Amino acid sequence: MFTRIFGKPKQETNAVSTLDKLNETLEMLEKKEKVLQKKASAEVEKAKEFTKGKNKRAAIQCLKRKRLYEQQIEQLGNFQLRIHDQMIMLEAAKATTETVDALRTGAAAMKSMQKETNIDDVDKTMDEINEQTENMKQIQEALATPIGAAADFDEDELEAELEELESFELEEELLQPATAAPAAPVHVPTPAARQPVRPAPQKRTAEEEIADLQAELAL
Template sequence: MFKRVFGKAKQEPNALPTIHKLNDTLEMLEKKEKVLVKKAAAEVEKAKQFTQARNRTAAIKCLKRKRLYEQQIEQLGNFQLRIHDQMIMLEGANATTETVDALRSGTSVMKAMNKATKIDDLEKTMDEINDQTESMKQIQEALSAPIGAAADFDEDELEAELEELEGAELEEELFQPATTAPAAAVHVNAPVGRQPTQPAPQRNNREEDELAALQAEMAL
């Protein structure tokens, strides 16, 4: 994709094939080392047998071959160390190359995005968004405004009518006669089986007459 957008990309060296080849070589050296170790051990066993047979010449030859095998084993060990060292260096270099390539690709994409998105285009887009938002507010206000008969109602007149209703309700509560008598107090210390004698409520005829006269006058 990046090649189509930004042209043909520069061919970067790839260390992976070389690392694989070094790994194969390392496995081959390890196999040879195992074979030489077995051969050296076999020569030691032969030397022991010739020593028991009192054949010193043959035993010495076996020990010489063992030394040759050990020299080759040491040489193969040095080869393996060098290959390990080179593999570690190549793996580090490959990681560095991949990191730089990724950063370079990211930078190229950012440059392309900055070119595609100019500051003038961004400001124009923001202005269009603000205009559309303001138009939507005006549409909502127009839809929520009262129309027809509801638009002719006077809020002050409605408030005054509501206050008159509240005043009439309050007067009705004030002049409504009490229908329930207060409950008589219960004496806690009265003995069980004997209820205290409560005096019968006496009505004040004079106050009732005055209240009836006041209600008649209000009705007029």
């Protein structure tokens, strides 16, 4: 439907060239309007001069020509208004065509993507991901399962042994004294109270004892 209304991309190019042509025509009409305005102003000045010279007939002719110029100026103004209206319509149609073309391109891209990836492919991919996840979970559980001698250990016995160790450590903590007994004070005598130190008797040798015994026998 949009193709019938706005035409094909080739017609869009024609619309651009038409806008350029309308712009050129509008500039030409504006130039003619300025020229006619100058001529109308000139006729007014002439009419003033003829009025000063008491030439009423010539002054009226100038005013008639001024009216003709003003009619042409008004006609050119209407032409410019028509061209502006046509340019606005063409620009709106061009913008609409570009919008429709962009939407058509987006729809085609989405359709192509849907062909490449349909719902069945998505479901299949999700199933594969779930299967791989489950396999990985089973592998991790298998690796975490103890084997060999470790698998023969009784968990209940290990827990009972652990509780016994914890009770033993608690008893040792309770039996330890809270603080160490204070050491007995050491009494240091003052210099005045010190007693004279007697020399320790020297130990006599065996020869000296025999000599003393012989002396006693001689007596």
